[in-house]
Amino acid sequence: MTTPQNPDGFGQDPFNKPDSGQPQYGPQYGQPQYGQPQYGQPQYGQPQYGQNPYQGGPPGMEPDNNLVWAILSTVLCCLPLGIVSIVKSTSVGKLWAMGDYAGAQQAADDAKKFAMWSAIAAVAWWVIFVIFYAVVIAAAVSNTA
Structure with missing residues (x-):
């Protein structure tokens, strides 16, 4: 089909729509709308799994x-x-994965605190044991003499 603007027929509309001479703006049916996420594509700026949307991203490592x-x-x-201490230390990774960064830091601090208290309690126990043993030996030696 030739027109006065296109005498040789190239560039014609394949669907034989009448050309109104005006470009069509706006979304066409079946065409993606720019700025709108398509099904199955990631939506940037939206919280992903494990992120708390109210706290933002992770503050560090x-x-x-x-x-x-x-x-x-x-x-x-x-x-x-x-x-x-073991229970607290194993909960750090789980809390971090859920997005509770403050809770993960608190659990790590608690695990360290309980491990230190455990070591201090053991040192105190051994000091008391050695003193008691020394007193018992001194009492046994003084009774035999």
Whole structure:
């Protein structure tokens, strides 16, 4: 189909729509609308899984969970305080993954605190034990003489 503007027929509308001479603005059916997310595409700026939308992104690296110190204090020092330290240190990663960054830092600090208290309790126990043993030996030696 030739027109006065296009005498050789190239560039014609394949659907034979009448050309009104005006460009069509706005969304066409079946065409993506710019600025709108499409199905299955990530929406940037939206919180992803594990992020709390009210706290923003993570403030830095995950805090050290002090698990090694917790295990050593449990095995070598004081069992009850060491167990509490292990429980606190294992909750650091879970809290961080859920987006509770302040809670993860608090759990890491608590794990370190309980591990230190376990070590201090063990040192105090051994000091008391050595003093008691020395008193018992001194009493036994004085009774035999």
